[in-house]
Amino acid sequence: MDIRDPARITGLVLAGGQGRRMGGVDKGLALLRGRPMVAWVLDRFAPQVDEIIVNANQNTEQYAAFGHRVVSDEIGGFAGPLAGLHAGLKVASHPFVATVPCDSPFLPQDLVQRLLAAALANHADLAVARTGDQPHPVFALMRASVLGHLTGFLAGGGRKIDAWYASLAVVEVPFDDQAEAFSNINTRGELAALERERS
Secondary structure, three states: OOOOOOOOEEEEEEEOOOOHHHOOOOHHHOEEOOEEHHHHHHHHHHHHOOEEEEEEOOOHHHHHOOOOEEEOOOOOOOOOHHHHHHHHHHHOOOOEEEEEEOOOOOOOOOHHHHHHHHHHHOOOOEEEEEEOOEEEEEEEEEEHHHHHHHHHHHHOOOOOHHHHHOOOOEEEEEOHHHHHHHOOOOOHHHHHHHHHHHO
């Protein structure tokens, strides 16, 4: 019998990429105003969830220093966000899993609350943030029970997050009131611009 609280949420920070566009620098550990970007993400994300897991495939000790469990992809070759999601879902303690990337330091502080409300109201497998007509697939909340479905999708060679979402009952949640909160930092130039803009 599953005695988990049905409203409790695991938060998963996706930091498993190679940071190619950042010149090979691990984006979550790149400094913004003297602090690693993942620290800014955790400041906003951790209060919204009941536990945090970080998915990272390099510098795992540095990520672990933030005090949360770190898991690496089971699928080799930096296979993308679905591989990180799979790793996180396998160890999540709660019935829902919310995901954010490690390179969006100003993510909405009501992100999880709004995604959860939409998922429950629509009996959806997954809720994803949207601004305008642009969904933001790594800002999402899903039922942990999708793990088996995702495992099968990956085993069949699937890697594209949009293709997997298309096979689920998904609700898109508008965040047009906070469109800038979804800005992510992919290059050194974008990081420098943000330093200037926010200083």
